[in-house]
Amino acid sequence: MPFTRTGLDVTGHTRLHALLRGADAVLRGIAQVALQANSYAGAVFLLGVAWCSTAMAAALLWGVVVSTTAAAWAGVDRGAWRNGLWGFNGGLAALTTLLFAPAIPSVWLVASLAALGTVPVGLLLQRMLAPRGLPALSLPFITMLWCVLGLAAAMGWQAPTAHPAATLAAPTALSAELAAGAVLNGVAQVFFQSHWGTGALVLAGLLLSAPRACALALAGAVAGSAVAWALGATPQALGSGLAGFNGALAALALGHVFLPATARNAALAVLAAGATSVVQWGLSVALAGTGLPTLTLPFVVVVWVALAAAARR
Known part of the structure; x- marks a missing residue:
């Protein structure tokens, strides 16, 4: 089980090897938030989020685990899966659900469902965008969070947050x-x-x-x-x-x-x-x-x- 420059290279077929492959894919999924396929970077990024908020770090990690697992069950391309490309949207969906919709009942359940939903949304967007040579990027997580916020407003769980339109103005003093x-x-x-x-x-x-x-x-x-x-x-x-x-x-x-x-x-x-x-x-x-x-x-x-x-x- 050699350590490579970007993470683990696990080739065995035992249950332990499968677990290690999954852990490496999860860390790469965290790294892919910043468009990196590097599990070491993913571990550092997770530590960085925990520095600010342990709850947000937990949500990020859990969301990546949920979407990475769901993508494996969905039979996505194995190379993309191992590089974390099916994990980062789930992590962002879970993290931002806690961040933008904390008043939702059973918010961790909703965050998990949002993370799970990024996989079918990602598959649909991939089918639509691949012929045009365009990647889905973070659009699956945006779609799921907007759905969560729309549901929260419709159910009266949380009032819509005011996001006032930006206006053109003179630059402020810059220190x-x-x-x-x-x-x-x-x-x-x-x-x-x-x-x-x-x-x-x-x-x-x-x-x-x-x-x-x-x-x-x-x-x-x-x-x-x-x-x-x-x-x-x-x-x-x-x-x-x-x-x-x-x-x-x-x-x-x-x-x-x-x-x-x-x-x-x-x-x-x-x-x-x-x-x-x-x-x-x-x-x-x-x-x-x-x-x-x-x-x-x-x-x-x-x-x-x-x-x-x-x-x-």
Whole structure:
């Protein structure tokens, strides 16, 4: 059972080997929240979330376990399963259910069902998007959380949360403390946490997985936060990292995962990271009054547009 650079390489067929394969897939599923197929990075990311909230770390881990197990039963592609690609949406669905809908009765049961639902939703989206050469990314978890929030509002369990539309305004005064918070928390918000320690550990996990990924996540958080600042984002939105995490994800996706690792594509990835703040502004206007958060939808939209444009070159 050798340890490789990205995790365990388990080839045996005993029950213990199966358990170890599953554990490795779960850790890779956590890592895939930040688009990494590295179980060591997944362990560091989980520690980073626990630094901010043990409850959120437990929800993330449980959601990944649920969706990873369900995907194995569904007979998904084994390589994708082992790399955690069927785990991260479940983890995010469970975590954000606790975060955005804590008043729901039996919230852990609902979080488990949300995580489970990301698998059939992911299979459906895969069938729809694969012919167009587009990945589902985090859309399955967005879909499930929106369903949870809609159900909570319909049943009267929880009033819809007000998400006011963003407005264009003059940039606020920018201090070094605010800028540093925007970047570190922007990385932490990839896991929907706002804590400098979480951000530092996420960066450490990325550095462990691939130094290029770490650099791109930092650059993406900077670019997304800078554009949001120019559009007049509030100090609270900047300092909490809400203006930077979609940029960090977009930079990782385009500069490290889906396009060749060239300097030109790295520059494109950073530009796309800045564009996520513009898209987030537009989506917040479109969703104002619905009670639905934009989540990682700006990242999904920007990556789809960039990949579609790259395919036509």
